[in-house]
Amino acid sequence: MFEQHSPVLPIILPLIAAPICILLGRSQLAWLFATFISALGFGISIGLMLTTLDQGVLSYSLGGWEPPWGIEVRVDAASALVLCVVTGISSLVLVYAKESIAKEIDSSQHTLYYTAHLLCLAGLSGILSTGDAFNLFVFLEISSLATYTLVSLASDKRCLTAAFRYLIMGTIGATFILIGVGMMYMKTGTLNMLDLAARISEYDSSRTLNTGLAFILVGVSIKLALFPLHMWLPPAYTHAPSAVSAFLASTATKVAVYVMVRFIFTIYGAEYVFHTMGMDTILLVLAIVAIFKCSFMATVQSNVKTVLAYSSVAQIGYMILGISLVSTLGLTAGLLHIFNHALMKGALFMAVGAVLLRTGSVDIKAFQGLGKQMPLTMAAFTIAGLSIIGVPLTAGFVSKWYLVTAALEQQEWTVAFLVLAGSLLAIIYVGRILEAAYFKNPAEGTTYKEAPLLMLIPLWILVFANIYFGIDTSMSVGAADTAAQWLTQPSSSPATALSVNMGGATQ
């Protein structure tokens, strides 16, 4: 009986599980329960993915009120793809978290951690599935508030300033989105995304709509840490507990990229954004600067988590670059990189978390000699690092392949070359850490044990996923390609009950 409700389940399951976690009280129970719920959400998301690829868009009217009067949950291939990433990573991180937070978070707060994690998951799933612009803002705020909490749970005091900076920037971003949505509403009288799209397409150009778009793009850019609005990200990911860094780095910014895609392609339409407003050039330039500036920043950091954080900002540049190429192939590349980057960054942060657990530090010095002492962890780190560089047979290579192909298809030779040149910087920042691990000798008299099994299992699942999706790309590319096709040519998506509905609604 739940099948017809499946589009809304990934949101409300964690939402209802969060208060239950509080009532359960004991952190062991909360852990089991949260992991179970998250895994359940992952299962449902995969089901949704298969259904959308098979039957097209799924629409679900909350409260039985048909859109645009009620709120609609609308799952298409793009949402389902990112949803799978978010719920999947969340499940793995939760498994991983038990051992990881034991050292990094005060034991009295473990239950709160799981609760906040579930709330964040609910918020992210909500952003991904909702078909209503204002509802998106609400879920954005749920996930953001939970995120601020998660970041501030670490024992290092610097997490507090990081969380505060994140809070200020994030709230400014959210408020900008709110302003943008208001302006859209002002001109169209609706909040439903499809309805907005239909009504915006009636305008060739409107100052209010232009401003609205600009505010939304700036707001989302803060959330997704697009250069130069990324300043909140490195400290937040550096000082957050490792499990949180792993979760956020592979989901939160990805969801923000999804929001940008949604606003550009579904609501305003690529024509409006790129031709009327000329946003593609701006995004392209920012993306390339992000890739080089932040990759370079990553090469000079001594804290490994900071290295990974800067690398994240650079990798977000790749995603935005894909979007800014204004083509189906470019969008495919961007979406694909969302998926693949989640696999690599998740694994990298998990490996670093394991190192932190054993050595108590994430400075690059702490990695000295770990190649021998924590061989499994460092092997995982190596493979995920190679994936970041984009070595063949890893997921990262597939992303690079598509990005460059997309750039060449648009005759952007320089861009294509820059994408590849950017990965050379990745060789440096990954290489530095690997050299420390394999060539330096550990400090005198220190011996560390291999990470506990409960951390190694999720870590290696991600590593295997990196290899698997680097070889068999049919699944990931297929989903990204379908999603991109539907986003760029809405007419090619299979007809749904809703589009019939909408015909009546937009009269």
Added chain:
Amino acid sequence: MNIWSALEPSQLINLTIIVPLVGAALVVLLGKNPNLRESISIATAVILFTLVLGITDNTFNQLNMATSWVDFLPGLNIAFSVEPLGVLFALVASFLWIITTIYAIGYMRGHNEENQTRFYCCFALAISSVMAICFSSNLLTLFIFYELLTLSTYPLVTHAGNKNAKRGGRVYLGILLSTSIAFLLFAILATWVSTGTLEFTPGGIFTDAQSSSLVSLLLVLFCYGVGKAALMPFHRWLPAAMVAPTPVSALLHAVAVVKAGVFSILKIVIYIFGIDNLSQISTTDVMLYIGAATVLFSSFVAMTKDNLKARLAYSTVSQLSYIVVGALLASSIAFAGASLHIVTHAVGKITLFFCAGSIFVTTHKKNISEMASLGRKMPLTMIAFTIGALSIIGLPPMAGTWSKWYLVVGALEADKLIILMVLTISSLLNVAYLLPIPIRAFFTPADQRSQSWSWSETSEAPWPSLLAITVTSVMCLVLFFYPQPIIELVNLIPGVSTDINGGT
């Protein structure tokens, strides 16, 4: 000759790639027991060689062999197929792997190296990648295993684990990965986008639909993208890689890795650009002269090196460019010469490296200046060294004669007199930097005493190493007198012939 005739021909390709992998796994499993571990290594090498022999047999019988692993992207898969050039390279690599393994047993034990299991394991992995490169049927497959070869040899280069090894490894990985990602991958993607295919096709895949400037650019990108071919200025990694143990230098940096580089260039020239189209590409001559410059320049550098391995490394850089030059002369016979040079240079240079390693293990001497009168102590080794050196120089009765001969004829046929001069001068330079070593060893007395030499003075390298050296130096001779099978194989390459003016 083909003991695997019971198997389906295409399975042989899979086996050539998988057998070394299985070998690697077994090596790791049996790492605790050195004797067993090394037996496995040799057994794997022998099995692999018989497999390649089987493939060679099938090639002569004109059997088509192809296999596809996975569909990587729509219209693009990881696939393998056999063509004569690949067979040639596979023969060389798999045969020399047996020899090198035997040599390595002597060397590694004699030197009491650490981490021998990792060494044998990575070695097998590298050979597996080389096999995959040999039989790759499209550029993507070639690229993937090209990168894997780089990565699997990295632990070998940095085997010593000290500061020098780290620095060498950094240069090694840095240059090879950077050039392959920034240039080779870029060129492959550009080819893919502009032609829609990456298949190796006799006669090339570019048509009139691609602008000539694009094709010219791609040629440059491919030549520099294959950093393993060590074309200047991206040659620094090869001397840097000499920090590795000598068996690694011998097989990988004289045979497998560098030859994978020039082999890739040959394959790209013949199956992506097409020999006939080469002369119409405006950058061919540019790259040709860069190759020629590399030949000369690195020979000069080699003369200045006192460290024996460094001198050999620069000699390798120079010899690799012979092959590049041969490929780019746009002449069928020069191309044949280039292909042959893969074989002849391999046996010659591996002999030299083996000797260098033996000298180091026995006497701990690295520098040429310390090797005076070494001929008294290691006469067999130094005789082998002389044979190898003569082969590299290209003097009869050594194998190197043939390839140089064809290269020279090719240069004449292509009417490139400058190249002819370069080849001649370079041969003289070879004489100048290689022959002084045995001369010094045999004729310069270490001190003033002049006793007559006796066997009791000798202290050669451990017997496995000595055996390996003997085999390779004999090969140098054999291939001079009996090059026919190899030449026949070269003639099977589409559009390549050792007959003047393209044969019939």
Added chain:
Amino acid sequence: MSFIVDYYNYWIVVFLMMAGFYIVISANNLVKKIVGLNIFQTSVFMLYISIGNVSGGSAPIVADGITRYSNPLPHVLILTAIVVGVATTSVGLALIVRIKRAYGTVEENEFEDKDDLI
């Protein structure tokens, strides 16, 4: 003149928003930043309510004899947004309390190293 009557409301609201925004990004004291954030958001709420205003309308509660109501939708949205605002404020203030305890200051330029700068 009608132009001004049509838009003065929006313009002043824009001014208020920018005043709040300015406080957020220029203030050195963290509490003041939060105050600025609240002013910024409250002004955005005013923008929304202005959108929903109908001249001559009345509050959207059914009453006899009234035919023209203001638009209830922006009101609903802003009710939600206000709650979101106070939620953010309380978490922000809680962070400030902890920062004060950990660093002994809530002035941005007094944190120890560059990494802690907000």
Added chain:
Amino acid sequence: MTELIDLVLLGMLAITALRIIFLKDLFAVVMLFGIYSFLSALIFVNLDAVDVAFTEASVGAGISTVLMLGTLALTGRKEKTNNHTTFLPLLVVVITGAALIYGTLDMPPFGDPDNPAQQHVAPRYIQDSPQEIGLPNMVTSVLASYRGFDTLGETAVVFAAAIGVLSLLGLPKHEKAAIESGLKSHLVLRVVAKLIVPLTLLFALYVQFHGDYGPGGGFQAGVIAAAAIILYALVFGLPMATHVIQPTLLKALAAIGVLIYAGTGFASFFLGGNFLDYNVLASDPVAGQHIGIILIELGVGVTVFAAMLSIFYAFAGQAERANIQ
């Protein structure tokens, strides 16, 4: 007339905002912010948004200000002068403001009934909601039913805030503190408080259940009820308050409120409707809507009350700690 009042109020807001920029005394800044909130509440009333005004007054001027004052008590009331350059922030603000002004130039005229915002979706809420939902207060209808999912999200946000504050500051242990706290020594305050607290609680209940007919609802009621306890805590001291309503109970209540709301949604599942479809809760759709709205408003009220109060407890607990030290 309305326009004139509007203009005057907006002018006062502008002056307040400017003053806040330049004031260094944070206590004054926070008080001015309270005034700013009240003024905006007045504007909301003037623009017919009574529910919003109610909320802004209780939240912006009430809870937010109290929390800010509580923070100031811990962090000091003076902003220090700094040598920050004001140029960059000014530039950013001017650019943003210019973009907004540019955007306003195309906006539909203020207050025009023919604006798109008034045309498309909204008319149905105004015309049909009294029949479809059966409530006179359209805001409640839209909030609780048409856009009930937003409100569920809003409840989750409040819950998330409570989780955040609790994880940062922790709840005070409920024990008799050794030292006297609160303002117990002031007789007048004690008497007035004793009178006001029950009245406020009663008013909260009224707002909670009258929200269907007039301004109000679960959110405002929750805030008001919390305010009553806050007043109690201020006068009689935090230990007394935590004795009356224990912090752990609050934590559970905050969770239960969300569960009531989401549970109502799940109930719709089992009765064959979509999530949050109240029509199926009773045989008659309108009756079903009524039941549903009462339930979810209750959920909102409980969560908001518990969350706001526990947030206050957390801050007050910090102040208490600081005092002891």
